[in-house]
Amino acid sequence: MAKEFKIVHESEIDGTPQQVFDAATVGNSGWLWPMDGEFEPRVGGAGPYGSTVTAWDPPHRFANHVDGEGGFFNSLEYDISERPEGRSWLRYVHSGVFFEDWDNQYDGAAKHTAFYQHTLGQYVKYFAGKQAAFADIQGPEASKGPDAFKAVKAALGIHGAGAGGHVNVAIAGVGDVDAVVDYQDENFVGLRTGDAMYRFFGRNAFGAVVGMTVHLFAGGADGDAAGAAWGAWLNGLYS
Known part of the structure; x- marks a missing residue:
């Protein structure tokens, strides 16, 4: 049975909002995995894996969404605020649907999110702008x-x-x-x-x-x- 989930993760990153925005939209190979295509830089634009850009306001907000069969959907949101001394605050939200073993999948996704967002911060601090x-x-x-x-x-x-x-x-x-x-x-x-x-x-x-x-x-x-x-x-x- 399908059941929706929502994971929210917030963190301070040692990098500018533009560096964080770029990491989320073009630098994925450096901290996540290479995307299958690029994001069309506008609301309503096409994105990887059949997704649609639902927010594009560089360097402060980016979001995309994909729908699938049987009620599946997957949405990612990045809200980025400027902090002093070249830092940023990132509020990341991942929402979607799990179809079975909900508790285990949610636990795994939440823990993976914390690790991936830490890795994003490491990428921005040490390797910003580089592809891998x-x-x-x-x-x-x-x-x-x-x-x-x-x-x-x-x-x-x-x-x-x-x-x-x-x-x-x-x-x-x-x-x-x-x-x-x-x-x-x-x-x-x-x-x-x-x-x-x-x-x-x-x-x-x-x-x-x-x-x-x-x-x-x-x-x-x-x-x-x-x-x-x-x-x-x-x-x-x-x-």
Whole structure:
């Protein structure tokens, strides 16, 4: 049975409203994933995945909406206010429909939202305006186990709770990755280097496999090669 949801997340971002607006509308590969097309910059304009732009007021408001079969819809809203010293306040609203397992899906979506919005803030602060070579990597079926994400943390050398500190991990085909731990909780880990961000998702908590994304900002970076290397590393944790 279809049931609507609404997730609201607010955060201060170390960047201007224009940088935040651009990140939401053209810089998605740097913090989320590459969009399938571009947003037509006007209310009523076409957007990726068959969506329609429902608000376009740069740099303060952007929203889009998509309808589907069986009562499905998905809406994203960004309200951006200027703060002192080049900062911004972002109010992000995601609303839509889940068709089954509502509580689990809502819990997963809310926790993913917090992580993605943190990653947006990291992108704006450190890599604003840059596109990224991107890779999305999914673990094997064995990574659905209840303790599967602990293997990722152990392999990265992450212990305890919270962000802060550094990790150094050797990845065959990539080399040594020396990174700041910019995010860590039970289900997610974020690593940041001078020219990359790595995001790890403990989706085993929500009935899926463990996954990760790679965002490479160095010129000439090869997302496919990095994805293959990290994929071999991730799969090796469960073999």
